[in-house]
Amino acid sequence: MIDLEKTPTIRADIELIRKLQAGDFQPAGMLMDRYGRDLMHYLASILNNREKAEDVFQETWSRVLQSIRRFDLSQPFGPWLFRIARNVAYDQLRKERRWRFRFLEPREETPVFEPSTGSGFDRQLIDRNLARELLARLEPMYREILWLRFFKDRSYQEIAELCHLPLGTVKTRLRRALERAGEAWEEIAGETDARK
Amino acid sequence: MPESNGNNCKHYREQLIERLLESEPAPGPLADHLAACPACRSFWDALTGVQPAFPQADLYTPGLKYRTLKRLAGEVEQRDTGFLALLIPVSFLSLLVWFAIPLVLFTWLFDYWLSRTWFSLLLSTLLLTTLGFVIGSLAFVWLIHGSGSGGDQLKSRIEEILEEFHA
Numbered sequence: 001m002i003d004l005e006k007t008p009t010i011r012a013d014i015e016l017i018r019k020l021q022a023g024d025f026q027p028a029g030m031l032m033d034r035y036g037r038d039l040m041h042y043l044a045s046i047l048n049n050r051e052k053a054e055d056v057f058q059e060t061w062s063r064v065l066q067s068i069r070r071f072d073l074s075q076p077f078g079p080w081l082f083r084i085a086r087n088v089a090y091d092q093l094r095k096e097r098r099w100r101f102r103f104l105e106p107r108e109e110t111p112v113f114e115p116s117t118g119s120g121f122d123r124q125l126i127d128r129n130l131a132r133e134l135l136a137r138l139e140p141m142y143r144e145i146l147w148l149r150f151f152k153d154r155s156y157q158e159i160a161e162l163c164h165l166p167l168g169t170v171k172t173r174l175r176r177a178l179e180r181a182g183e184a185w186e187e188i189a190g191e192t193d194a195r196k
Numbered sequence: 197m198p199e200s201n202g203n204n205c206k207h208y209r210e211q212l213i214e215r216l217l218e219s220e221p222a223p224g225p226l227a228d229h230l231a232a233c234p235a236c237r238s239f240w241d242a243l244t245g246v247q248p249a250f251p252q253a254d255l256y257t258p259g260l261k262y263r264t265l266k267r268l269a270g271e272v273e274q275r276d277t278g279f280l281a282l283l284i285p286v287s288f289l290s291l292l293v294w295f296a297i298p299l300v301l302f303t304w305l306f307d308y309w310l311s312r313t314w315f316s317l318l319l320s321t322l323l324l325t326t327l328g329f330v331i332g333s334l335a336f337v338w339l340i341h342g343s344g345s346g347g348d349q350l351k352s353r354i355e356e357i358l359e360e361f362h363a
């Protein structure tokens with residue numbers, strides 16, 4: 001797994017980026033292979049929807065190609081790429097919100113993630129369906145920060161750099177995300193009781 | 197869902213969030229409460245269950261890569277065609293702004309002083325082409341030596357081209 005903040009732009013990346021800067025788009029495929037898995041997980045954590053994450057993934061690489069000439073080769077490529085992806089994802093969410101507001105459509109999120117295939121995280125007492133529903137009820141920025149902290153095990157400092165947030169805000173947002181998860185859990189619990 | 201004990205549970209749940217933030221195990225009383233209170237245990241399980249609820253399957257597939265590369269190829273092609281379509285009007289405009297208009301103005305100025313139209317036209321052309329060459333050269337030198345990474349990239353590209361040429 002790639003360490004976004006700690007991995008400098010490695011020699012192989014530099015060669016690929018140079019080619020991209022020279023106008024050859026083919027090396028994008030190799031960069032995609034390197035960062036694609038993490039990038040898709042990150043986008044899915046924000047958007048909570050695979051199809052939307054795929055759309056944003058494509059748009060992200062399109063923007064990468066548009067602005068690759070401005071990329072500073074002394075900087076690591078990963079955080080730069082993820083920041084672009086983050087901006088595109090939040091732009092997408094803003095557009096959706098405007099659209100929903102204009103036409104007063106009820107908020108409807110399609111489910112999120114496929115059943116997990118890995119068994120390493122199968123721990124005691126975890127109700128995956130409940131946890132997935134809980135995630136779906138969280139705001140994107142809370143899902144994002146929970147993913148970065150608890151799934152990717154990023155430090156507060158790394159999250160602050162990636163999200164362009166002050167360190168204090170990261171801590172506050174993470175606490176708020178957990179509190180919100182707790183509230184969502186209570187909502188779900190209430191609804192389950194009401195159905196019985 | 198299990199019943200909770202109101203304020204008591206609320207207090208413990210705040211502590212649970214604190215533990216999670218600090219990535220520390222629950223201390224004695226908290227652990228005792230978790231063992232005794234099914235509602236708080238369920239709450240704790242829900243919070244810790246967030247991590248495995250994130251997708252672990254590979255969402256980046258060959259199909260997605262193919263679609264993305266196809267889109268990029270289309271955009272590059274469109275950009276190239278768009279560039280060619282823009283080339284003619286931009287060249288015309290640039291010729292007009294940087295050459296034709298100054299030429300008329302300088303010819304008119306020289307003609308005013310010298311009263312010899314053809315000579316004024318020749319002089320203006322000479323002046324403008326020399327000026328254009330000097331400005332162009334200066335801009336090129338500045339681009340290579342004075343503009344940071346953009347200049348370095350251009351420099352390395354020129355070096356590459358020269359190497360290829362020698363090879």
